[in-house]
Amino acid sequence: MAIKKSEKETKITKKISPFKDWIEFEKEIRTFANKYKTTVVNQAKRTSDYFEMSCFNYIVRFYELNGYELEATNLQAGRRYKYKCSPSGIQSNFSHFEATFDSGSEKITFEIHHNLAVQSSHDKNIFTSPDIAVIKKDRIQYTKSYYDTNTTFSFVNNNDLMTFCEVKQFNPFPELLFNFIGVLNELKKEYMIDNGIEHIPIHIAPSLMISGKSNKQTDNIKASIEKRYCVNILFDLFYSSTYTFSKGNITNLRKTGKKPIN
Known part of the structure; x- marks a missing residue:
């Protein structure tokens, strides 16, 4: 009887879980890769890896919907896209996206990277x-002087960072939201006093992307933080990401900079 009860509890937990099955993520990621005529080197080991890869893809979609031309680069063995699912490893061994904006007078290209070390703004x-x-x-640098060993460290200077996103596979809770402001202060201290930076072209504002559903308490904290700072705090992305990053809703996401005047 104890075994049967455990199985029943497992089924109930699975039914009410706010987390997607990894198979759904894998299908979603393959569809994304096909769009850019690539395949995916699957190094994901946990559902959180799949969620992070999925969020990365939605940031690429944000730029596409805002008039950028996207291209998958540094592909492996032909057309294979290799995600960087942890901070370890040299950046040149992994793929990334180039996002190019045509302002009319010039083309400006940025790179979208996964788990790249960024210099503190302090x-x-x-x-x-x-x-x-x-x-x-083309601003990534490499050094062998960062670690005690002779290991190569890849990083980018802070003034070469345009924006960033943090991805968390959790139901949101107060400390998680407040910790994000600590990261904002460390990487973009100017955003602590300037509610939106004027540059061309636009970028998504620093964003906290969370898988789980919010409650009244975290909704209040989100509203307060977004009122104070130019950031996005996004809840329930396991199930609302397609809508959040849809063509019809993309204007509701906070951005920095401005579009050029033609």
Whole structure:
């Protein structure tokens, strides 16, 4: 009887879980790869890896819907896209996207990276790795002096970072939301005092992308933080991501910069 009860509880837990099955993510990621005429090197080990890859794809979609031309680059063995699912590893061993905006007078290209180390906006000697980073093209640097060993460290200077996103596979809770502001302060301290940076072209504002559903408490915190800072706090992305990053809703996401005047 104990075994049967455990099986029943497992089925109930699975039914009410706010988390997608990894098979759904895998199908979604393959569809995305097909759009850009690539295949995917599948190095995901956990559902959180799939969710992070999915969020990366939606940031690519944000730029596409805002007039950028997207291209998958640094593909492996022909047309295979290799995601970087952890901060470890040299950036040149993984794929990324180039996003090019035609302003009319010039073309400006940025790179969208996965788990790239970014220099602090307070101290040039310390780094943190946001899950997604949008940087100026060809600005990644490599050094062997960062670690005690002779290991190569890849990073980008802070002034070459345009924006970033953090991805969390959790139901939202207060400390998680407040911790994001700590990352914002470390990577984009100017956003703590300037509610929107004027540059051309536009970028998605620093964003916290969360898988689970919110409650009244976290909704209130989200409203307060988004009122104070130019950021996006996005809930329930396991199930609402398609709508959140749809053509009809994309204008509701906060952005930095402005479009050029033609």
